Amino acid sequence: MFRIDFNKLRFLVCDDNPHMRRILRTLLHSFGAREVYEAEDGATALEMYSHYVPDIVIADWAMPIFDGLELAQMIRQPDSKGNPYAPIIMLTGHSEKRRITMARDAGVTEFLAKPISAKGLYLRIMSVVAHPRPFIKTKNYFGPDRRRNTTVAYIGPERRNGGEAEILQQPSLMDKARVTS
Amino acid sequence: MRSTLEKYKMSRDKTLAPKVEAFADHHIITPPNTLRRAIRRVVDRDLDDPVARAEQALAGLSGEFKSWMRSECDRLADAHAAIVKHGFNEQTRSELFRAAHDIKGDASTFGFPTAGAAAESLCRIIDHAPDLDRVPPDLIRHHIEAIQAIVREHNTIDKAGVARELSSRLRGIADDYLMHVNRDRPDHLEAIAAPSIVPAD
Numbered sequence: 001m002f003r004i005d006f007n008k009l010r011f012l013v014c015d016d017n018p019h020m021r022r023i024l025r026t027l028l029h030s031f032g033a034r035e036v037y038e039a040e041d042g043a044t045a046l047e048m049y050s051h052y053v054p055d056i057v058i059a060d061w062a063m064p065i066f067d068g069l070e071l072a073q074m075i076r077q078p079d080s081k082g083n084p085y086a087p088i089i090m091l092t093g094h095s096e097k098r099r100i101t102m103a104r105d106a107g108v109t110e111f112l113a114k115p116i117s118a119k120g121l122y123l124r125i126m127s128v129v130a131h132p133r134p135f136i137k138t139k140n141y142f143g144p145d146r147r148r149n150t151t152v153a154y155i156g157p158e159r160r161n162g163g164e165a166e167i168l169q170q171p172s173l174m175d176k177a178r179v180t181s
Numbered sequence: 182m183r184s185t186l187e188k189y190k191m192s193r194d195k196t197l198a199p200k201v202e203a204f205a206d207h208h209i210i211t212p213p214n215t216l217r218r219a220i221r222r223v224v225d226r227d228l229d230d231p232v233a234r235a236e237q238a239l240a241g242l243s244g245e246f247k248s249w250m251r252s253e254c255d256r257l258a259d260a261h262a263a264i265v266k267h268g269f270n271e272q273t274r275s276e277l278f279r280a281a282h283d284i285k286g287d288a289s290t291f292g293f294p295t296a297g298a299a300a301e302s303l304c305r306i307i308d309h310a311p312d313l314d315r316v317p318p319d320l321i322r323h324h325i326e327a328i329q330a331i332v333r334e335h336n337t338i339d340k341a342g343v344a345r346e347l348s349s350r351l352r353g354i355a356d357d358y359l360m361h362v363n364r365d366r367p368d369h370l371e372a373i374a375a376p377s378i379v380p381a382d
Binding site: 001002003004005006008009016017019020022023026027029030031032055056062063064085087092093094095096097098100113114115116118119121122128129130132134135136137138139145 | 199206207208209210211212214215216217218219220221222223224225227229231232234235236237238239241242249252253275278279282283285286287288289290291297301304372375377378
C-alpha cells in the first residue's frame, strides 16, 4: 500500500476565485502539503511557476488575463528554460467533452470537473505522482502521452509512425473526468 | 519550510536530462521522475486517511458557504448590471461568463446544486448564442434572478422542490432558444445536445 508524502511536494494553485483557492488550500493542507502557492490569474501563475518551480500545478480554466488553457500551453514549451514537464491538473466547471479534448491537446495531464471532492483531487494527485506518463513531441504537440489504451480498432488519422512505443494502460481522461466522488 | 540547500537540490534534479527516443515523426521523452521521492510504502493497516481528513476540514469550512454563495450572487448581479448599462463587449461578456461559470462549478460544493444548474444554463447561453445582443434580455435576467432567489430563499424553496423545478424550466427554455438560433451551426448543435460529463444529481 502506498501513500503520498504531501509535505515533499510543492503546489501552485491558479484560480481567480478566492473561495475556490481557500477550498483547495484547505484540502491540500489537510493532505499534508506545506508549500502551496496561489495565483489569481494566468500571468501571475506563469511568473510564480518560474519563480517557485512547483512540482504540481492545479489550474482553473476560466481566469482573467490569460486562462488555464493558455497557461498550460505556455508551460509546455519544450525549449523553455523552465520545467516544461510539471503535471498540470485542470480543475474546472467546464463539463463538455470538447473541453476535455482541448485541455488534453494543450498538454494538461489530468482533468477534474467541478464540483470538487477531496477524493477526486487526491486520486488525480496520486495518478500524476505514481504513474507519470512519458512526453510526446511532434510537430504540433508537446505534452504528456495522450494515448491511454491500446485499442486495436482505432483507425483515426493521427497515428504516430516509426516504431512501437510502450503504452501505459490508464483510464481515458474522459472516463476519469466523470469520476466526481 | 525547506532549506535553501534542499530547494537547490530539488531544482537541480529537475534539470536532469530526460531520456529521449526519436522516431520517424515524433520523440518520446521520459523526464526524470522527481516526484517519486514523495511516494511512501505503508502497512496495510495504516489508519491514516488523508481523504477523510480533508473531507472533515472541508466540512469545517461549511459554515462560510452561504456567505460565499451570496458574494458570488452579488458578483453575478454586478456583471449583469454592467451589461445592462454598457451592453455586451469582450470585458462585460467575460465577467458575466466567469461569474456564472464559478457558480456553476462551486454551487454544489457550497450546498446549492440547483443554483449551479441555473448558472450552467446561463453559461450555455453565453457560450452558444451566435449574437449575445440578440438574446432576449429577459432570458438572461430570469436566470440571474432565479439564482439569486434560490440562494436567498434556500431554506424555503429548496425544500419544496421549487428550486429544482425553476432551474429545470429555465434550462428547457434556454435549450429551446439555443437549438433554434443554432439550427444552421451543426458544431454548436452537437455541443448543446452532448451530455455533460458530470452526472446529474
